[in-house]
Amino acid sequence: GESVGLHLPTLSVQEGDNSIINCAYSNSASDYFIWYKQESGKGPQFIIDIRSNMDKRQGQRVTVLLNKTVKHLSLQIAATQPGDSAVYFCAENMSQFYFGTGTSLTVIP
């Protein structure tokens, strides 16, 4: 089966700093990627997506970078806020989505 993994299970950052969450995907044929945010007691929430024909995509305070050469995906959160504390996981798509296990981000006030 597919394997989607994140580099760190937990990450702590100071409020106001930038956060970088990394993800390695396994299949070079994957053509669509999504980052989700999951807060405690809630379902995953779509943050940002990127197609394989792009290297970078920006949203509001978030940027996703895609490096197809090393099959690596990252999520950058600018000026991290306490409300950003959650589990973040990536998903790669090749006919269906395969999800990583997530990185738990804690924002320290």
Place this chain on the structure above:
Amino acid sequence: KAGVTQTPRYLIKTRGQQVTLSCSPISGHRSVSWYQQTPGQGLQFLFEYFSETQRNKGNFPGRFSGRQFSNSRSEMNVSTLELGDSALYLCASSLGGLSDTQYFGPGTRLTVL
């Protein structure tokens, strides 16, 4: 536009019982997928329904089944519950299927005692 809704939010059952979970997709979405989420395992795909037909199925035993109604609402059933079935069950809807963005509901937390 209302999001994906799931009922109930919490369930406690005992081994051997069966359970039915319900999911209402985003209006206009015809694809409904079900996922199991457990600590350390990530989201595991159960199955996908589109226009009342199961189109895709993950690697789960036959105790896990589902169906979709003409209004796109979906139910998932688990029979003969086992302790290992304790998990968060998530429903996701999308416009066209598994290659489209999945929008998730809040999930049903199932505890099997």
